[in-house]
Amino acid sequence: MGWKSFWRSVQKKLMKPPSIPGKPPPDFQSISGIGSIWRGQALLRGELYFDGAFFPLIRPEQFGKLPSHYKNLPHIVREYFQSFQWLADLRAEGSPSARLLGRAYMVAWGWRPPQDSMDDDPVLIGCRLLCWVIHYEYFIGTAPKAASSSVLSRLGQEGRLLSSLLPGDDFGSRNLVSCAGLLAAYLVFPTQDGFLSRYERFSSEALESALLPGGTVVERNPMAQLNFVYLLYRLWEIHLLIGIDFPLQFKTALSRSVTSLAAQVHGDGALAIFNGAAEGNPDFVQALLRSLNIPVTFPATSFHDAFVRLACGKGLVLIDAGRPVEDLPHNKTHAGILSFEFSYGKTRIFSNMGAGFLPERQKAWRQGPSHNLLIPNEKSCLIFKDEEDFIYAPRYIQRHTYTQDDGELIVLSHDFYRVSLGGTWERQIFLSNNGEVLKGEEFWYGRQMPEMVMRFHLHPDVTAVWEEDEIIIRSAGMAWRFSCEGGVLCLDDDLYLGKVVPKETKQIVIHRTKHHQIEQYAFGTEDWIAGHKKSEQVFRWYLERVPA
Numbered sequence: 001m002g003w004k005s006f007w008r009s010v011q012k013k014l015m016k017p018p019s020i021p022g023k024p025p026p027d028f029q030s031i032s033g034i035g036s037i038w039r040g041q042a043l044l045r046g047e048l049y050f051d052g053a054f055f056p057l058i059r060p061e062q063f064g065k066l067p068s069h070y071k072n073l074p075h076i077v078r079e080y081f082q083s084f085q086w087l088a089d090l091r092a093e094g095s096p097s098a099r100l101l102g103r104a105y106m107v108a109w110g111w112r113p114p115q116d117s118m119d120d121d122p123v124l125i126g127c128r129l130l131c132w133v134i135h136y137e138y139f140i141g142t143a144p145k146a147a148s149s150s151v152l153s154r155l156g157q158e159g160r161l162l163s164s165l166l167p168g169d170d171f172g173s174r175n176l177v178s179c180a181g182l183l184a185a186y187l188v189f190p191t192q193d194g195f196l197s198r199y200e201r202f203s204s205e206a207l208e209s210a211l212l213p214g215g216t217v218v219e220r221n222p223m224a225q226l227n228f229v230y231l232l233y234r235l236w237e238i239h240l241l242i243g244i245d246f247p248l249q250f251k252t253a254l255s256r257s258v259t260s261l262a263a264q265v266h267g268d269g270a271l272a273i274f275n276g277a278a279e280g281n282p283d284f285v286q287a288l289l290r291s292l293n294i295p296v297t298f299p300a301t302s303f304h305d306a307f308v309r310l311a312c313g314k315g316l317v318l319i320d321a322g323r324p325v326e327d328l329p330h331n332k333t334h335a336g337i338l339s340f341e342f343s344y345g346k347t348r349i350f351s352n353m354g355a356g357f358l359p360e361r362q363k364a365w366r367q368g369p370s371h372n373l374l375i376p377n378e379k380s381c382l383i384f385k386d387e388e389d390f391i392y393a394p395r396y397i398q399r400h401t402y403t404q405d406d407g408e409l410i411v412l413s414h415d416f417y418r419v420s421l422g423g424t425w426e427r428q429i430f431l432s433n434n435g436e437v438l439k440g441e442e443f444w445y446g447r448q449m450p451e452m453v454m455r456f457h458l459h460p461d462v463t464a465v466w467e468e469d470e471i472i473i474r475s476a477g478m479a480w481r482f483s484c485e486g487g488v489l490c491l492d493d494d495l496y497l498g499k500v501v502p503k504e505t506k507q508i509v510i511h512r513t514k515h516h517q518i519e520q521y522a523f524g525t526e527d528w529i530a531g532h533k534k535s536e537q538v539f540r541w542y543l544e545r546v547p548a
Helices: 003-015 037-044 075-083 087-093 096-111 122-140 145-165 175-188 193-210 222-242 248-263 282-292 359-365
Strands: 047-050 053-056 301-304 307-312 315-320 340-344 347-350 374-376 390-392 397-404 407-414 423-432 437-446 452-457 463-467 470-475 478-485 487-496 503-512 535-546
Touching (some): 075 122, 087 096, 096 122, 122 145, 122 175, 145 193, 222 248, 222 282, 248 301, 248 307, 307 407, 307 423, 437 452, 452 487, 452 535, 463 503, 503 535
Antiparallel strands (some): 047 053, 301 307, 340 347, 407 423, 423 437, 437 535, 463 470, 470 478, 487 503
């Protein structure tokens, strides 16, 4: 078989993404090979779009002598450029100019990578190799022999470099990307048995370290979960292409990961916003779940490692109720423990703010106030070092569920504030059977009551206005009434980073004005409180759908 015939066979089986109705999704960006037309147009203008901002793009002819503006780019932007994930955007743009530009970058890298090449990061190298293999036929298939030879030569060199770097130091779901890149290199160079043997040696360990027992990625990030499921899907295809059985361990992990992914999806088909995730594209998420054809069903209340899912009628509450993994870097861990999101049907109402990838955004939006949480004394539920891992997190997180005649109740608490503030925060959330009433109570167990602020971040698809002493939330022809006891309501400006482009929105803020010892419970949980320390109620809040 000649090279062109070989690459056409690869293109037929590997480069074709799952069938997705309509045009390519505009928001999804990962190693999948599915790109964005407008991002491709930005690349043709010499701009790289990343995390809601445009950055000047280094040209292929500048690889030998890097311009100053490139050296001043944030490290993560340069890392994204060198991953070649943006080849998918040029391919989606589809013009001859886009094809030639992508070819020019691949050939220039083949001849001489930039002087700041991050050649010691196996995840980055693996991602680049995987992207090159996926897009080789499109960009290089009609290139002159000298150009294609330089790309193939570089692909082999980086495959050998990657083989020597495994196992990498990266902890998390991305570590499997390096192994996938090595398997992609073996697909191109099937005589290099070392590529396959090193992949088989380290991929099992990378898979095991990436997942919690229930199939959730250790980052507890729904976008990372989506990328991981799709990576396993692609690995399965590569195994079929080279004629090697997909290991049972990987098939089992894929099944568990799909179940966890489905549990992190709202009624609109897009992802929940926890630990820096973005919504993603709902068409792609649903198409991926359909293509894998793994049956997934959930009871009214279910636990999925770090996440709790309450579903009644069209109402859905998703809660991050897990302790972070210590070995993760700081930018993958957010102080959103016990934060929640709420959607009704395809309408999102309460959503966390998201974070993005740029360091300044990560540092600000990983803190507690960017989540739907109670914040005592302006303290987040994690302590971070500057530019380092977190150094203190809750040791114990308790979760108890109760099925009542009129709905589902969950009681949550953690002990983070026991040392710093001498107390424990408890949250109770109730969802009615029809999903149209969401109620909550916030309690504090301790000798003294600190200052408290409660935040509810609204999704940008809804609007909110004052009406007497309540806030009316409207979206999709529906109206919802929000009210509270024990505090003063405020409606403040907010910024939502869960979409590709940041969106202005609103947030509901409750400032505590009084507190009192509990005398009556809204949800019938006296048995849970009995026998515990003296508690004080901070807030009681209500969200109820207004009849049309």
